[in-house]
Amino acid sequence: xxxxxxxxxxxxxxxxxxxxxxxxxxxxxxxxxxxxxxxxxxxxxxxxxxxxxxxxxxxxxxxxxxx
Numbered sequence: 001x002x003x004x005x006x007x008x009x010x011x012x013x014x015x016x017x018x019x020x021x022x023x024x025x026x027x028x029x030x031x032x033x034x035x036x037x038x039x040x041x042x043x044x045x046x047x048x049x050x051x052x053x054x055x056x057x058x059x060x061x062x063x064x065x066x067x
Contacts (some may be wrong), residue, residue: 007050 020038 020041024038
């Protein structure tokens with residue numbers, strides 16, 4: 001794996017973590033369901049990643065990625 005790919009994967013991973021952590025930066029009154037929202041987001045990302053890795057065309061939302 002070349003240096004560019006490593007950088008891209010690191011940026012993707014950081015973006016996913018920042019997306020999940022963004023819920024924690026909301027005001028206290030808006031954080032009632034933050035933990036639930038984060039767990040749902042993480043489950044959704046994990047499922048999408050599994051579909052992408054498995055090449056499951058039925059669940060693919062972007063036909064260009066699944067060819």
